[in-house]
Amino acid sequence: MSTRLSEIVVDSVEPVAMARWWGETLGWSSSTTEAGEQLLRPAAGDDSTPALLFDTALEPKQTKNRVHLDLASQSTGDQAAIVEELVARGATRADIGQTETRWAVLADPEGNEFCVLEPRGEYRGIGRLAGITIDAADPGALASFWVAATGWTIGETHPGAVMLFPPGRRAPDLALVQVDDAKTVKLRWHLDVEPVAGTSIEEEAERLRTLGAVDIDIGRHDDPAVDWIVLADPAGNEFCVIPPL
Numbered sequence: 001m002s003t004r005l006s007e008i009v010v011d012s013v014e015p016v017a018m019a020r021w022w023g024e025t026l027g028w029s030s031s032t033t034e035a036g037e038q039l040l041r042p043a044a045g046d047d048s049t050p051a052l053l054f055d056t057a058l059e060p061k062q063t064k065n066r067v068h069l070d071l072a073s074q075s076t077g078d079q080a081a082i083v084e085e086l087v088a089r090g091a092t093r094a095d096i097g098q099t100e101t102r103w104a105v106l107a108d109p110e111g112n113e114f115c116v117l118e119p120r121g122e123y124r125g126i127g128r129l130a131g132i133t134i135d136a137a138d139p140g141a142l143a144s145f146w147v148a149a150t151g152w153t154i155g156e157t158h159p160g161a162v163m164l165f166p167p168g169r170r171a172p173d174l175a176l177v178q179v180d181d182a183k184t185v186k187l188r189w190h191l192d193v194e195p196v197a198g199t200s201i202e203e204e205a206e207r208l209r210t211l212g213a214v215d216i217d218i219g220r221h222d223d224p225a226v227d228w229i230v231l232a233d234p235a236g237n238e239f240c241v242i243p244p245l
Contacts, residue, residue: 002151003193003204005166005174006242007039007050008067008132011057011188013110019054021109025071025086026128028052042127048166049129050191057188061111064096066237067189069114070103070175072123072130079104082116112188123171131163131173132191134237135183139176142235146174148211149193149239183236186218192228192240201241205229208241 012018019038023030028040033053040052073079083104087093090109102118115133117123123130136142143154143162152174155165160178165171195204205213212234228242 002147003149003195003208003241005048005050005150005152005191006194006244007053007192009053009055009190009192009240010112011059011061012054013057013060015054015056018108018110019052021090022052022054024089025108026052042129048169049172050132053192061188062185064181065113065188066135066179066183067187067191068112068133070130070133071114071116071128072126072171073117073119074124075119079116079118086116126171129172131171131175133175133177135179135181136176136235137178137180137182138235139178142176142233145208145212145234146176149208149213149233150174187238190238190240192242194242194244197244201229201243205231205241 010018015038019030019040022028023040026040026042028042030038030040033039038054040054042049042051071082073082083106086106091106094105094107094113096105096113104116105113106116107113117130139160139162140157143164146152146164147154150164152164152166154162155170155173156163162176164174164176166173193204195201208231213231216230216232216238218230218238228240230238230240232238
């Protein structure tokens with residue numbers, strides 16, 4: 001039995017403003033948690049798409065994010081309109097070293113990179129969110145771990161990329177994409193997984209350790225409010241095992 005991909009946590013200088021911006025971008029509804037964090041959820045009944053949780057971070061963004069979102073478009077004209085809309089609302093065009101691409105690379109108002117994809121048949125008719133991308137030195141080696149952590153399955157493999165699909169669906173997917181640059185700082189965006197009913201976070205953390213996860217200290221071990229376990233995947237990406245939301 002696996003954990004379930006529950007949410008993506010976003011370190012934010014202004015979480016309320018960021019949640020509002022992404023809520024308008026994705027068409028998702030927002031709420032405030034007991035800890036004062038801002039939570040965005042997809043449409044009611046969509047249990048396989050992770051939520052977005054905006055947490056307060058005092059430190060500014062330092063490097064290109066290793067986790068980002070990809071947005072879908074339904075036509076070339078729709079892609080251009082989405083880019084124009086987002087730039088008008090505070091996004092900026094981002095240069096991450098890409099050359100000629102069919103997708104547009106933007107950054108949100110706090111500098112977090114994301115992509116607006118060209119129209120692709122596999123994303124036709126879905127909502128705005130096409131997928132979640134994780135940078136990886138070796139996507140194939142990392143894929144088996146995230147299959148075990150999320151309960152998703154390997155749906156497609158491409159040179160330099162492995163795509164994981166959620167249960168019973170094609171999208172939004174989880175893409176592990178090969179990059180050459182090494183991880184140097186704590187992730188600005190990270191994934192949270194939660195155990196299925198009847199399994200404790202301690203049991204699931206131990207299971208993930210046997211699959212290559214390691215314990216990691218990000219400086220929250222003395223906080224009495226912490227009721228989750230912080231681990232890193234085999235590539236060093238931080239993630240949390242959390243109690244069910």
